[in-house]
Amino acid sequence: DAGVIQSPRHEVTEMGQEVTLRCKPISGHNSLFWYRQTMMRGLELLIYFNNNVPIDDSGMPEDRFSAKMPNASFSTLKIQPSEPRDSAVYFCASSLIGGWDTGELFFGEGSRLTVL
Amino acid sequence: AQKVTQAQTEISVVEKEDVTLDCVYETRDTTYYLFWYKQPPSGELVFLIRRNSFDEQNEISGRYSWNFQKSTSSFNFTITASQVVDSAVYFCALSSTGGGNKLTFGTGTQLKVEL
Numbered sequence: 001d002a003g004v005i006q007s008p009r010h011e012v013t014e015m016g017q018e019v020t021l022r023c024k025p026i027s028g029h030n031s032l033f034w035y036r037q038t039m040m041r042g043l044e045l046l047i048y049f050n051n052n053v054p055i056d057d058s059g060m061p062e063d064r065f066s067a068k069m070p071n072a073s074f075s076t077l078k079i080q081p082s083e084p085r086d087s088a089v090y091f092c093a094s095s096l097i098g099g100w101d102t103g104e105l106f107f108g109e110g111s112r113l114t115v116l
Numbered sequence: 117a118q119k120v121t122q123a124q125t126e127i128s129v130v131e132k133e134d135v136t137l138d139c140v141y142e143t144r145d146t147t148y149y150l151f152w153y154k155q156p157p158s159g160e161l162v163f164l165i166r167r168n169s170f171d172e173q174n175e176i177s178g179r180y181s182w183n184f185q186k187s188t189s190s191f192n193f194t195i196t197a198s199q200v201v202d203s204a205v206y207f208c209a210l211s212s213t214g215g216g217n218k219l220t221f222g223t224g225t226q227l228k229v230e231l
Contacts, residue, residue: 033218043207043221056218091161104151105219107161 002026004108006092012114018080021111024073025094033105034067034077035091043091049075050097061086082115089113118143120210122222129198129229137193137225139208145169150184150191151209151219161207167191198229 005024013019025032033048047057049069057067064083069075079086089112093105119142129135141150152164165175167184175182179196195202205226209219 042223045218045220048218089159093161104163104166106163107153109158109160112159 004092004094004106006090006108006111008111009109010112010114012116013082014116015083016081017115018078019082019086019113019115021077021090021092021113023075023077023092023108025075025092026106027073029094029096029106030072031095031097032069032075033093033095034075035093035107036088037091037110038088046077046090079113082113084115087113087115118145118148118210118212118220120208120220120222122206122208122225124225125223126226126228129227131199131229131231132197133229134194134196135198135227135229137195137206137208137227139191139193139222141189141191141208141210143210143212145212148210148212151211152182152191152193153207153209153221154204155207155224156204164193164206195227198227200229200231203227203229 004026007022031050034046035043036046037043044059046059047067048055052069052072065079067077089110091107091110093107095105121140124138148169150167154162154164165182172184172186181194183192205224207224208222211219
């Protein structure tokens with residue numbers, strides 16, 4: 001069974017360019033999360049969706065960041081324009097939530113972004 | 117607000133030694149979940165265990181064991197007879213049922229197991 005799939009695995013871009021990160025969650029999962037990992041701030045939640053609807057985007061750094069989930073099998077995280085401080089590893093994770101149960105998050109392999 | 121503290125930034129042990137990774141959490145929720153994830157040098161995050169706040173039984177899985185104590189708000193992780201392949205960063209995390217499954221992570225503990 002395929003896990004969470006992220007692309008690209010590595011992205012190097014120049015400041016000011018638009019960056020789009022993609023995620024395909026595990027089939028059947030109803031929640032999707034975007035996390036960012038940096039040395040300074042560790043793992044921080046950017047946004048999460050439940051049944052394709054954004055529930056909490058309080059972690060999105062600023063208006064340059066946007067995320068969409070047009071259907072249950074695809075999500076994007078876009079940064080426009082990108083800045084060097086956006087350099088990080090971006091993880092996508094999915095989970096199945098039912099009632100009171102909190103299932104574990106399954107993470108993708110991450111997208112390493114470097115903004116020069 | 118929820119918080120997870122992993123006070124040990126880095127631990128170095130010699131292979132076959134036992135090692136315990138500490139995790140202390142803070143939450144006002146009565147129902148919550150605790151997790152451990154492993155991040156090997158390759159970078160992916162690997163799920164190890166999930167415990168809910170109503171189940172304080174310790175758990176053992178092979179060389180791994182977890183000690184959950186609500187009285188001290190701790191969820192410690194012990195690796196018995198450590199191996200070089202255990203070298204990784206280990207993250208403790210917390211979520212609550214009211215939080216929609218979003219995880220709050222600790223800062224991680226880098227474990228280095230040497231020959």
